[in-house]
Amino acid sequence: MSARIAHPAFASKVMSAEDAAALIPPGASIGFSGFTGSGYPKEIPGALAKRIKAAHERGEEFTIKAFTGASTAPELDGVLADTGGMAFRTPYQSDPHLRAKINDGTTNYCDIHLSHLQKLINMGFFGKMDFAVIEATAITEHGEIIPSSSVGNNRTYLDIAEKVIIEVNSWQADDLYGLHDIYYGMDIKPRREPIPISSPGDIIGRPTFKVDPSKVVAIVETDDPDRNTPFKPLDDDSRAIAAHLLDFFDMEVKAGRMPPTLWPLQSGVGNIANAVLAGLMDAPYEHMTSYTEVIQDGMVQLIDAGKIDVASATAFSLSPDMAHHMNDHARDYHGKIILRPQDVSNHPEVIRRQFVIATNGMIEADIYGNVNSTHIMGTKMMNGVGGSGDFARNAGYSIFVSPSLAKGGDISAIVPMVSHTDHTEHDVMVIITEQGLADLRGLAPRQRVNVVIDNCAHPDYREALHEYYDRALKVSQGRGIHTPHDLGQAFSWHQRFLETGSMKEFKA
Numbered sequence: 001m002s003a004r005i006a007h008p009a010f011a012s013k014v015m016s017a018e019d020a021a022a023l024i025p026p027g028a029s030i031g032f033s034g035f036t037g038s039g040y041p042k043e044i045p046g047a048l049a050k051r052i053k054a055a056h057e058r059g060e061e062f063t064i065k066a067f068t069g070a071s072t073a074p075e076l077d078g079v080l081a082d083t084g085g086m087a088f089r090t091p092y093q094s095d096p097h098l099r100a101k102i103n104d105g106t107t108n109y110c111d112i113h114l115s116h117l118q119k120l121i122n123m124g125f126f127g128k129m130d131f132a133v134i135e136a137t138a139i140t141e142h143g144e145i146i147p148s149s150s151v152g153n154n155r156t157y158l159d160i161a162e163k164v165i166i167e168v169n170s171w172q173a174d175d176l177y178g179l180h181d182i183y184y185g186m187d188i189k190p191r192r193e194p195i196p197i198s199s200p201g202d203i204i205g206r207p208t209f210k211v212d213p214s215k216v217v218a219i220v221e222t223d224d225p226d227r228n229t230p231f232k233p234l235d236d237d238s239r240a241i242a243a244h245l246l247d248f249f250d251m252e253v254k255a256g257r258m259p260p261t262l263w264p265l266q267s268g269v270g271n272i273a274n275a276v277l278a279g280l281m282d283a284p285y286e287h288m289t290s291y292t293e294v295i296q297d298g299m300v301q302l303i304d305a306g307k308i309d310v311a312s313a314t315a316f317s318l319s320p321d322m323a324h325h326m327n328d329h330a331r332d333y334h335g336k337i338i339l340r341p342q343d344v345s346n347h348p349e350v351i352r353r354q355f356v357i358a359t360n361g362m363i364e365a366d367i368y369g370n371v372n373s374t375h376i377m378g379t380k381m382m383n384g385v386g387g388s389g390d391f392a393r394n395a396g397y398s399i400f401v402s403p404s405l406a407k408g409g410d411i412s413a414i415v416p417m418v419s420h421t422d423h424t425e426h427d428v429m430v431i432i433t434e435q436g437l438a439d440l441r442g443l444a445p446r447q448r449v450n451v452v453i454d455n456c457a458h459p460d461y462r463e464a465l466h467e468y469y470d471r472a473l474k475v476s477q478g479r480g481i482h483t484p485h486d487l488g489q490a491f492s493w494h495q496r497f498l499e500t501g502s503m504k505e506f507k508a
Contacts (some may be wrong), residue, residue, distance in 0.1 A: 004139065004168050004221075005138070005221075006139060007139050007140065007142065007143040007213075009143070009213055010143060010166075010216060010219055013216060013218055014218075014219045015218050015219070015220065016220070017043035017047040017167075017220050017222075018047045018050075019218070020044055020047070020165050020218035021044050021047035021048040021051055022051065023131075023163070023165070023218060024048055024051075024064070024130075024131055025130075026055070026060075026061065026063065027063065027064070027065075028064050028130040028131055029064070029065040029128065029129050029130050029131075030064055030065065030066055030067065030129075030130065030131045030133055031067045031129050031132045031133070031156070031157030031160070032066060032067065032068045032072065032076060032133050032157075033133070033134040033135045033148075033150065033152060033153075033157070034068050034069055034070075034071075034072035034073070034076055034135070035070045035071070035151070035152040035293075035314055035315035036070055036071055036293075036294050036315050036316075037071065037072065037227045037228055037229070037317065038148075038149040038150040038316045038317060039069075039148040039149040039150030039151075039152070039154075039172075039315060040068070040072040040073055040075070040135060040150075040226075041076065041133045041134070041135050041167045041220075041222075042167060042224035043167060043222050043224070044133050044165060044167060045075060045076040045079055045080055045133075046075060048064070048080065049079040049082070049085075052064070052080070052083040053085075055085075056083065056084070056085065062085050063087035064085060064086060064087065064088075065086075065088035065089075065126075066080060066088065066090075067089075067090055067117070067126070067157070068089075068090075068091070068092075068093075068152065068153070069091075069114075069150060069154070069314065069315065069342055070091060070092035070114060070152065070293075070315075070342075070386060070387075071092050071094035071095065072093075072095070073095075073226070074095060074097070077089075077095035077098045078096075078097045081095060081098035081100075081101045081106075082097055084106055086101065086107050087107065087108060088107065088108045088110070089109050089110075090109065090110040090111070090112055090117065091111065091113075091117050091384060091386075092114065092383060092384040092385070092386040092387075093109070093384055094383045094384075099381060099382070102381050103380050103381055109381060109384075111381070111384045112385075113346075113385060113387070113389045113390050114342050114343075114346045114386060115342065115343055115346035115347050115348060115390045117153060117156075117342075117343075118153060118156045118341070118342075119188060121153075121156055121160055122156065122160065122188050128160075128162065129161040129162065130162055130163065131161055131162070131163050131164070131165060132154075132157035132158050132160075132161035132163075132165070133164075133165045133167070134154050134158060134166055135148045135167045135168075135169050135172075135222075136148060136166050136167065136168050136169070137168070137169065137172040137173070137176050137177065138168060138177070139166070139168060139219075140208065144209065144210060144211075145158070145166065145208055145209035145210075145211055146176070146177050146180075147176070147180045147182070147208070147339065148169060148176060149176065149315065149316045149326075150315030150316065150339070151180060151182070151314050151315065151339045151340060151342065152315060152342050153341070153342060153343075154209060154341070155182055155184070155209055155341045156343070158209050158210070158211045162215065163216075164212075164215045164216045164217065165216075165217060165218045165219075165220065166211075166220070167219075167220045167222050168219060168221055169223065169224065170221070171222070171224055171225050171226075173326070173327040173328070173330045175330035175331040175334075176330050178334045179330065179334060179337055179339050180207050180208070180338075180340075181204060181206075181338050181339070181340050181344075182205045182206050182207065182209055182340070182341060183195070183204050183340065183341060183344050184206075184210075185204075185205075186341070186343055195344060195347055195349055195350050197344070197350045197353070197354075198353060199289065199354065200264050200289040200290060200310050200311065200312040200338070200354070201289070201310040201312070201335070201338065226316075226323060228318050228320045228322075229319070229320075230319045230320060231271055231319055234271070234274075234275050236434070237272075237433075238271050238272050238274075239275055239279075240434035240435075241276070241401050241433065241434055242272070242276045242278070243279065244432045244434075245279070245399065245401070245432055245437075246276075246279050246280070246283055247437070248399075248430065248432075248437055248439070249262060249283070249285070252397075258357075260284075260285065261285060261286065261287045261288055261289070262285050262288050263354065263355045263356060263357050263396055263397070264292075264312075264354045264356050264357065265288060265289070265290045265292065265308075265356070265357050265359075266292040266293070266351075266356050266357065266358045267296070267359045268359065268360040268361050268386070269294055269296065269317050272361060272401050272402075273296060273298075273359065273361070274297060274298045276298075276359060276401075277296065277297075277298025277301070277302060278298050280302060280307065281301065281302060281305060281307065286307060287309050288307055288309070289308065289309055289310050289311070289312075290308060290310075290311035290312065290313070291312050291345075291350070291351070291354050291356050292312070292313050292345070293313055293314055293315070293342070293345055293386075293387045294313050294314070294315050295311055295313045295315070295316050295317065295318070295339075297322045299311050300318070300322055300325070300333075303333065303336050303337070308336075309336070310336055310337070310338065311336065311337050311338070312337075312338045312340060313337075313338075313339060314339060314341065314342040314344075314345040314346070315339065316339075342387070346391070347390075348393065348394040351390065351391055351395055352394045352395075355396030355397075356391060356394075356395045356396055356397075357395065357396060357399070358388075358391035358392055358395035359399045359400075359401060360373065360388040360391065360392065360400055360401070361373065361388075361400070362400040362402045362423075362431075363375070363376065363382060363402070363413070364411075364412075364414070364418050365400060365414055365415075365418065365428070365452065365456070366414070366415050366416060366417045366418045366452075367414065367415075367416060367448070367449045367452050367453060367469060368425050368445045368448055368449070368452075368483055369431065369445075369448050370417075370418045370421050370424055370425050371418065371421070371422060371423040372418040372419060372420045372421060372422055373385060373400075373422045373423065374420060375420035377419055377494050377497065377498055378419030378491070378494060379419075388422070388423070389423065389427075392423050392428070393427050397429055397430065398423075398427055398428055398429045398430070399429065399430040399431075399432065400423070400430070400431050400432070401431075401432045401433070402432075402433055403433060404433040404434060404435050404456060404457060404458035404461075405458050407502075409460060409502075409504070410501060410502035410503060410504065411497060411502075411503055412457065412458060412465075412503050413456075413458075414452060414456055414461065414465065415465075415493050415494070415503075416465065416468045416469075416472075416485070416489070416490050416492075416493060417485060417491060419491060425448075428440060429441050431452060431456050432456070433457075433458075435455065435456055435457065435458060435459075436454075436455035436456060437455060437456070438451045438452045438455045438456050444482075445483040446481070446482075446483075453465045453469075461503070461504075469484065471486050471489065472484040472485050472486040
């Protein structure tokens, strides 16, 4: 393991996770590595959680503020949330224990676009960053940090934090070295130079992080795997959604609005996204590219099949089997996979320049095309907006997908008015469910209604949605009918679910 720490000054700072965690005081703001279960510190969060619990048992207050790249894993978000001592968390999260603490008010959660966080931190908006706790694959003889399976906000945390703790993880493959492109041109200043990326394969930075050795107070050695979860087997809904999207691509290519190679692909994380990637395996498109947030199994398989030439992201999000495959064959992906800081992978400027095709999940959409991707019934946080806003607002194509039903049919994904708005009608071009596809481009609000209801809503809810719209038209007469709503009934579907457990039997 010592071969992974080639710099003598860093090797002299090796200690246990418990000793390293003991350096972190109550009230600390900590920038953790980690993005979608990849590249997060495995040992120090658990050791810190034990300290927090022990302090609470003694009747002492001990809280921290936690910053990450995005979601992490139970060994970080879960164990720290369980202590009740995570007073603040940003940006994206998906841990059920942390979600519970957010929704009961224990943890103040700031939901931020992933491309915005680096800027706010560098501007000092969140105050000083006390510690960076970063996982690395290795430390070079020159004291440079070789990133592991995610990049996220690590560059920013290493630069800004007053003290740095590094977990050097021997489970991460040595051959990950060379997959990363760490760009250092993101200073907050007027008239900043453009980010020089015009295609997903452009290399504009360096393969390692820089760090001031004087700030490094501890090195912890680990060999723990990333917490990767298998993807669910593709179901009929996922296949149907993927088929509708591929039909849409066919239409756009035939119309001359997309090239035969498609524009660079972006897809959110999850089963539907993986189904779309699986569908592309048999599609006629060759020499595709991707400019996205995460590399999933389906994207690696498309690279292996020669369908995708290069994929750019900020992290892996792989099943356990694919994670082992990547560790065994990482060198084969040099030049084919590029991992960047998330303020580059998600930067609006670069997304817009490349005319990215953005495909993201949603919780619900309303009949006018507004999308809620974060809140259940308007008040309960699910995961967060993540990077969906970065891409939806700036992509060449902004597409949102979801099954039309949830909770066994008690929830409709198409509703009269979304209970929380993350993506307005101005940023939503296409909505897809297993029922069909609604192309909303160029349509006024009232023109969108039938397209959304008839193509995307489940048959169990279509009649009630049409009834709502007809009533909204009548109620709005004389007050303006650009976007008709019966405000007294707009959220009655959500209210009914909260009272009865189902949106069904909506009464006109």
